[in-house]
Amino acid sequence: MSDFLELEEKVVKMLKTVFDPEIPVNIYDLGLIYKLEIDDAGVANIDMTLTAPNCPAADFIVEDVRFRVESVEGVNGVKINLVFEPSWNRDMMSEEAKLELGFL
Numbered sequence: 133m134s135d136f137l138e139l140e141e142k143v144v145k146m147l148k149t150v151f152d153p154e155i156p157v158n159i160y161d162l163g164l165i166y167k168l169e170i171d172d173a174g175v176a177n178i179d180m181t182l183t184a185p186n187c188p189a190a191d192f193i194v195e196d197v198r199f200r201v202e203s204v205e206g207v208n209g210v211k212i213n214l215v216f217e218p219s220w221n222r223d224m225m226s227e228e229a230k231l232e233l234g235f236l
Contacts, residue, residue: 139170139206146200152182153189157232159197163224166215174208176201181220190214 147160147168159165159180167179178197182190194212201210222235230236 135206136170139174139204140168142204143168143170143176143201143207146204147197150193150196150200152187152193155183155233157225157229159193161226161229161232162220163226163229164220170207174206176204176207176210177213178210179213179215181215183220185216 144160147165148158150159151157152159152162152164155162162183164182165178165180167177169177171177178201180194180197182193187193194214198210198212201207222230225233225235227236
């Protein structure tokens, strides 16, 4: 069980290195990651959203997530489900992200 928690922590740490090119805050602290589950085979299943459905950087962000999460030792694959329900809003951001963007 602790191995899964360690692996999940490593994946979260890696997700915090992915940025929307237009926003100086990582996607995890922005609240764009709705779900992260790692199955017994080591496949990371991620539900994520974007700040807007027509985000011009959507393909870049999704592929960056895939590339970086696949690089984590112990991850044997990544399945990304891009969702838009619930709609993203500022309340989903971490306190650090709100502070960085001047919302606090």
